[in-house]
Amino acid sequence: MSPALFIDFFLIITKNSFMENNKLNLEQLELILDNLFNGVYLADGEGKTVYVNKTFEQMAGISFEEIKGKNLHDLVYKHKYFTGSATLIVLQTKREATATYRTITNKNFLVKGKPIFNEKGEIIYVVNTIWDLTNIIYNSNIDLDTVSNFKLDQQNLISSNKRMNEVINIAIKIAPTDCTILITGETGVGKSLIAEVIHKLSTRKNGPFIKINCGAIPENLIESELFGYESGAFTGASSKGKKGLIEIANGGTLFLDEISELPYNTQSKLLTFIQDKEFIKVGGQKHLKADVRIISASNKDLYTLSKEGKFREDLFYRLNVVNLHIPPLRERIEDIPLLTKYFLEKYNLKYKFNKMIAHDVIEYFTKFHWEGNIRELENVIERLILLSKINLITIDDLNKIEFNQTIKDIHKSGNLMSTLNSIEKQILLNEKKSGKTTREIAKSLGISQSKVVRLFKKHNISDAKMNH
Numbered sequence: 028m029s030p031a032l033f034i035d036f037f038l039i040i041t042k043n044s045f046m047e048n049n050k051l052n053l054e055q056l057e058l059i060l061d062n063l064f065n066g067v068y069l070a071d072g073e074g075k076t077v078y079v080n081k082t083f084e085q086m087a088g089i090s091f092e093e094i095k096g097k098n099l100h101d102l103v104y105k106h107k108y109f110t111g112s113a114t115l116i117v118l119q120t121k122r123e124a125t126a127t128y129r130t131i132t133n134k135n136f137l138v139k140g141k142p143i144f145n146e147k148g149e150i151i152y153v154v155n156t157i158w159d160l161t162n163i164i165y166n167s168n169i170d171l172d173t174v175s176n177f178k179l180d181q182q183n184l185i186s187s188n189k190r191m192n193e194v195i196n197i198a199i200k201i202a203p204t205d206c207t208i209l210i211t212g213e214t215g216v217g218k219s220l221i222a223e224v225i226h227k228l229s230t231r232k233n234g235p236f237i238k239i240n241c242g243a244i245p246e247n248l249i250e251s252e253l254f255g256y257e258s259g260a261f262t263g264a265s266s267k268g269k270k271g272l273i274e275i276a277n278g279g280t281l282f283l284d285e286i287s288e289l290p291y292n293t294q295s296k297l298l299t300f301i302q303d304k305e306f307i308k309v310g311g312q313k314h315l316k317a318d319v320r321i322i323s324a325s326n327k328d329l330y331t332l333s334k335e336g337k338f339r340e341d342l343f344y345r346l347n348v349v350n351l352h353i354p355p356l357r358e359r360i361e362d363i364p365l366l367t368k369y370f371l372e373k374y375n376l377k378y379k380f381n382k383m384i385a386h387d388v389i390e391y392f393t394k395f396h397w398e399g400n401i402r403e404l405e406n407v408i409e410r411l412i413l414l415s416k417i418n419l420i421t422i423d424d425l426n427k428i429e430f431n432q433t434i435k436d437i438h439k440s441g442n443l444m445s446t447l448n449s450i451e452k453q454i455l456l457n458e459k460k461s462g463k464t465t466r467e468i469a470k471s472l473g474i475s476q477s478k479v480v481r482l483f484k485k486h487n488i489s490d491a492k493m494n495h
């Protein structure tokens with residue numbers, strides 16, 4: 028409510044506050060109900076809709092007329108107005124209930140329902156209070172217009188970060204040109220994803236996209252894997268010989284992941300292929316041709332490696348015609364809420380859940396170090412969705428999963444006190460997680476029990492369910 032509106036509201040209330048028999052009159056009651064920040068939904072003992080306040084109508088984009096007198100059972104299961112209902116749970120369990128659901132108008136609501144009983148102990152009404160969680164996972168300072176959500180087939184490339192958007196724009200521009208690209212950045216930042224997107228935007232999109240992780244294949248096999256071998260090239264080789272990935276990628280793109288791990292000998296052979304577009308199979312003599320675009324990726328600094336003699340300098344320059352450097356997630360904090368929302372939807376869909384995430388969890392995410400970058404964020408969200416007990420994922424759920432805050436993971440704010448505070452909190456949370464009493468915690472940490480209680484207070488850790 029704006030201050031002006033609030034004053035109006037206050038004046039009206041005081042002006043009319045000559046209450047008859049100490050009771051509010053209907054006009055006043057309506058005024059209050061319609062100006063609450065929460066939605067109100069009243070159902071009767073059978074689940075029929077009796078009343079909703081204006082706030083609910085506005086929040087939901089659903090008018091009272093549409094749902095008046097309709098039973099919540101029908102509204103949920105037949106008309107699909109809501110994906111769930113607190114009222115129905117209250118009627119079933121005869122107790123207060125909390126539910127989260129999505130409306131037909133695509134809003135996420137958190138609802139608390141309370142039963143009202145008659146003298147016989149039967150439910151005559153269910154009073155529901157409703158919070159709108161739709162925008163809860165967005166940071167208020169995100170300018171949604173700057174988000175590039177680049178959809179391509181099954182691929183989603185999401186970012187609202189300026190540097191990242193520059194990378195995406197260059198990728199789009201050079202995708203059709205056939206030039207050799209080196210993608211650099213820490214593990215999990217999206218190097219493989221960008222490589223695939225480039226392929227799909229290139230003139231080779233109908234050709235194969237072949238991926239090889241140079242770090243995952245034993246050194247003695249990688250050459251034959253890449254270039255193939257002739258029959259009888261070595262003991263154990265198939266008598267028919269084998270096509271290499273370069274040949275298989277003909278007409279398409281070959282993506283060489285973790286290129287720094289390519290053995291030195293094979294590096295020379297790859298260089299020859301890039302220069303001449305020709306190669307020879309292991310154990311063969313014939314010069315074969317293949318039309319392949321090379322995209323490579325590395326989380327190591329190839330330039331430094333080449334200066335140290337660990338990577339062929341000439342190959343480095345050949346691969347690095349265009350360099351796309353993807354910044355780590357901790358340097359594009361504005362992407363964290365967006366990616367969280369994206370992965371939340373992805374895994375809600377996969378596991379048929381309708382879970383939401385509390386704002387303070389996102390807040391916490393934005394301060395995390397994310398060593399494993401987007402891959403780590405994705406894993407954390409998938410595990411949270413699977414493990415959280417109710418539909419709203421809270422800070423408490425973070426402590427349930429193995430989301431181990433080590434010192435290096437704690438956001439390096441440069442401020443010693445805040446870092447020490449985070450560590451202190453983490454130690455307490457870990458102790459609490461193990462189900463110890465405050466006395467046991469005091470003993471294991473070598474401090475007094477009252478100090479444990481004080482520290483819990485200081486860090487806002489609830490000790491409600493603990494044995495003292």
Ligand SMILES: Nc1ncnc2c1ncn2[C@@H]1O[C@H](COP(=O)(O)OP(=O)(O)O)[C@@H](O)[C@H]1O
Nearest residue numbers: 183184185213214215216217218219220401402
């Ligand atoms: N900008 C992005 N938007 C959406 N998902 C992303 C984005 N960047 C990475 N991902 C996802 O994060 C995971 C890790 O990305 P990946 O490309 O494998 O990283 P890298 O190759 O750098 O280790 C993948 O599941 C990928 O789809």
Ligand SMILES: [Mg+2]
Nearest residue numbers: 215218219284
């Ligand atoms: Mg990868």
